[in-house]
Amino acid sequence: MALDQMQGTPRSSKDIRGVPVSYGDASAIEGLERAIEQSLSFRGDAIASIEAILAEHPRFVMGWLFKAGWLTQSMETRVYPQFIEAITRAEQLSGQANTREQGHLAAVKAWAAGDFFGAVQKWEAVLTQYPKDLFALGLIHYTMVLLGDVPGQRDVVARVFNLWDPDIPGYEFVLGFYAFGLEENRDFTHAEDLARQALDIRPDNPYAVHAVSHVMEMRGRQSCGIKFMKDRADVWGTSNFANHLWWHTSLYHLDLEQYDQVYDIFDHHLDSRRKDGNKYEELDAAALLWRMNLAGQDSGDRWVHLANKWEPAAQDTLYAFNDVHAMMTFASDDRVEAQDLLIHANKRYLESASDANAAMSREIGMPFCMAIQDFKRENYAACVERLLPVRYMTHRLGGSFAQRDIIGWTLLEAALRDKRYDLALGLANERAGLKPTSVQNWRAVARALKGLGDNSGAARATSKADALASA
CATH class of the missing domain: 1.25.40 (Serine Threonine Protein Phosphatase 5, Tetratricopeptide repeat)
Known part of the structure; x- marks a missing residue:
């Protein structure tokens, strides 16, 4: 047996994507992979899974770093004690950590100090050196969504995308990240194409469903969106992301003034x-x-x-x-x-x-x-x-x-109720230009025109809204 194994620290190894791990026990690395898959597929309890691995392998530094990293995404004070404990345990083991793991440790420490943008930069340094670090890629992308860094949500994936291919485990998640980043940057056709590729590989990938739902929301494809979501609800509806995907489904109904369906979704799926x-x-x-x-x-x-x-x-x-x-x-x-x-x-x-x-x-x-x-x-x-x-x-x-x-x-709505109809008309026209299939947008145009005394224009806008609502 090697000296480091006798001292309780198994020799270093690599994960299934060839990314180095300082702890070489195969069962621990396999357990980490399961937790990563659970986190990115929004299935099961990734924290409970990694805690079970850490109970057997308390010196598994990347296990502690996974726990700390995934807890950053909750943005809730209730997880803070667990988050700090995971960082502390990882720091105690930092002497055995490799360069990749040191980078993850630096990132979660920056997060704990409130420097969210600094944490992203440190994860990005890890990803630059290890472009197949799927967990780092996911954390950067998700954090950029939390922080509203719209170009970054796309570009972090673009920087490594050509180094991935369908044979690399987790490729479907990379497609999902890229699809959402493209959608937020209004590249809707490319976004939907990549999201559907991800769903071809993994039909139960809720984040890819999420990307398609965003495309349909932004493009005003309400009826298609309702059908797409409901046709797949048996699959995504069992995920940890189901609540948010039901919310997206409700937005299509809201745009079409189908209020009974909105409250039905709320009462059956969002009411906690x-x-x-x-x-x-x-x-x-x-x-x-x-x-x-x-x-x-x-x-x-x-x-x-x-x-x-x-x-x-x-x-x-x-x-x-x-x-x-x-x-x-x-x-x-x-x-x-x-x-x-x-x-x-x-x-x-x-x-x-x-x-x-x-x-x-x-x-x-x-x-x-x-x-x-x-x-x-x-x-x-x-x-x-x-x-x-x-x-x-x-x-x-x-x-x-x-x-x-x-x-x-x-x-x-505040402008309309304040009778600032000239401002309201501009705002409503802007929204109708971006999403001309929205009944709500044309109702607002009609209200603003009526407030300005343009009754014929208001009637035309109302007719447009009525036609969309009955289509």
Whole structure:
């Protein structure tokens, strides 16, 4: 037996893609691969899987780094103790770590310090040296989505894509990453092609389904989107990503004013009152209810349990994207104290914070939170004044174009209710130009034209909306 094995550290090896691993036990490396596959396919419990491996192999440094890396994506304070413990254990073993693993360690340490962009740069250094490090590629891509780095979501994959081929395990995930990055950069045809290639390899790949759903959303292919999603719901509906994909399905119905179908999806798939849930699920629920309220639909008591779920996180100041969705629930359920706690916690945080989230909160998060309050208080003029200056900066909040569209729609609806019909017409025309198949967009055009006294123009826009709704 080799000396390093006798001392409890199996000799180094490689994973199934040829990427070096400092811990050479085959069962540990196979267990890590299963956890990576679970994480990227949104199946099972990747953290529980890697914890089982670490129980048997506590000196497996890449196992600890996987745990820390995957926990970065939750953006929830509840995982912070586990996250820090994983970093600590990896750091204790850093003497045996190889260059790749040292890079992963540097990245998660930067994340723990609040330097999300620095973490990305350190993962990118790993990927440059090891372009088949699938986990590093996934973390960079997902983090760029969280941070709203739109070109980066595409380009990080482009830099390594030609070094991959269908024979390399995990190629279908690389296709999915690239497809979503292309879609966010409005290269819709190429995006859909790659996503469908990914689905040919792995039909249950929810992230590839996600990329196609985004293409159809952005291009206004509502009926095709509904059919695509429902034809495959038996496959993606069992994944950990199902909640978000049901949210996407509901957006098609919302665009067509099919409100009963929207609430049916909410009540059967997004309503987490009977589930433990997590913040990602509750983001989708809050975002959908806010859109329904913008469309003039009554949500009944649905806001109550959502506000209950969000209230313990009112002072987290961890991620601005979370804060704005929490504020939607607090404002919609008239929880004044929770609103004040969120605003004051963020103000205190911004007085001294210099991490990546501070910029996101200062530039977009706080203005939108206060605009949400203004809107619910029917102070529509103030809502417009807060959102109009930042409408082209909203990518700094993070998330996708489809998610951030809620800001533009809130601005438009506030302008209409404030009777600023000239501004509202411009905003509505802009939305109709980007998505001319949206019933909602033509309704807004009609309302703005009617407000300006152009009754014939309003009638034409209404006829357009009616035709789309009945198609």
